[in-house]
Amino acid sequence: LVRLRDRLARSGSPLGTRLLAVLSRDHLGEDDWDELEETLLLADVGAGPAAELIEALRTQVRVHGVKDAASVRAMLRAELVALVDPDLDRTLHTTPTVHEDGTKTPAVLLVVGVNGTGKTTTVGKLTRVLVAEGSTVVLGAADTFRAAAADQLTTWGARVGVETVRSFKDGADPAAVAFDTVRTARERGVDVVLVDTAGRLQNKAGLMDELGKITRVITKEAPLTEVLLVLDATTGQNGLNQARVFAEVAGVTGIVLTKLDGTAKGGIVVAVQRELGVPVKLVGLGEGPDDLAPFDAEGFVDGLLQ
Numbered sequence: 001l002v003r004l005r006d007r008l009a010r011s012g013s014p015l016g017t018r019l020l021a022v023l024s025r026d027h028l029g030e031d032d033w034d035e036l037e038e039t040l041l042l043a044d045v046g047a048g049p050a051a052e053l054i055e056a057l058r059t060q061v062r063v064h065g066v067k068d069a070a071s072v073r074a075m076l077r078a079e080l081v082a083l084v085d086p087d088l089d090r091t092l093h094t095t096p097t098v099h100e101d102g103t104k105t106p107a108v109l110l111v112v113g114v115n116g117t118g119k120t121t122t123v124g125k126l127t128r129v130l131v132a133e134g135s136t137v138v139l140g141a142a143d144t145f146r147a148a149a150a151d152q153l154t155t156w157g158a159r160v161g162v163e164t165v166r167s168f169k170d171g172a173d174p175a176a177v178a179f180d181t182v183r184t185a186r187e188r189g190v191d192v193v194l195v196d197t198a199g200r201l202q203n204k205a206g207l208m209d210e211l212g213k214i215t216r217v218i219t220k221e222a223p224l225t226e227v228l229l230v231l232d233a234t235t236g237q238n239g240l241n242q243a244r245v246f247a248e249v250a251g252v253t254g255i256v257l258t259k260l261d262g263t264a265k266g267g268i269v270v271a272v273q274r275e276l277g278v279p280v281k282l283v284g285l286g287e288g289p290d291d292l293a294p295f296d297a298e299g300f301v302d303g304l305l306q
């Protein structure tokens with residue numbers, strides 16, 4: 001796993017550059033505070049949180065009589081960390097249940113989200129991490145609407161010796177594929193199942209129907225350990241709208257924020273966690289096999305402020 005802080009720093013965050021430009025001024029006047037707030041808004045932190053942060057910072061500056069840029073910067077860092085790190089459990093649950101008779105119920109992670117956000121890539125990267133940690137894994141290609149998606153997933157799996165359960169019929173029932181995947185994993189005593197789904201956000205009823213059915217058939221075989229929603233960090237407020245819909249239909253337990261490399265829009269972390277009460281658990285930092293990292297609030301903020 002790459003270190004979030006280093007990777008974000010290397011991508012040269014425009015947010016950090018702008019924030020630091022303002023904070024390096026000798027004296028912060030009304031215009032400077034406005035500019036700071038605007039910078040946070042541009043980064044998709046959201047209007048409420050941005051205003052609160054600026055207010056908290058101004059109060060501290062006033063109360064402590066702080067004037068130098070380094071101190072303001074340290075306060076900003078502390079406020080940002082508090083903002084991106086509310087009291088949410090970021091543990092990614094991938095441990096199977098081992099029964100007294102020695103049989104195993106796999107951990108089942110369902111990966112949902114709109115097409116193109118990076119679901120398949122995320123599943124591929126996560127598979128590598130799990131295999132490297134010594135877990136056995138089976139993948140389910142429940143995105144049956146695009147044959148290419150199943151091919152892509154199969155390729156990711158094959159590279160680390162992991163099997164992908166799929167259908168070769170376009171438009172096959174995704175729930176049937178999901179069921180077969182979990183059944184296969186159970187029969188073989190595999191530790192973790194990752195199920196990739198299609199992201200057709202045609203309408204809420206259709207999505208609810210499809211994900212509802214997938215969830216129901218999976219839980220006949222094993223409880224769902226995680227429902228991970230994949231969001232593209234570059235889509236800003238649109239990502240937040242997607243998150244609302246999926247949270248409503250799929251009982252999301254964690255967010256994977258992809259494409260954080262080279263975007264100043266990471267502020268969506270704040271908005272999504274605040275609005276849904278669901279933690280960002282993983283972040284995507286590129287298209288490569290090792291570009292996945294656990295979310296860590298301090299590293300994230302330091303990356304922004306480099």
Ligand code: GDP
Nearest residue numbers: 115116117118119120121258259284285286287
């Ligand atoms: P899906 O339709 O949700 O399964 O999306 P894919 O996994 O096929 O990814 C869509 C595109 O986004 C591909 O070109 C990926 O290589 C790219 N992608 C996925 N994750 C990341 C990331 O973290 N950073 C960048 N830069 N690209 C990513």
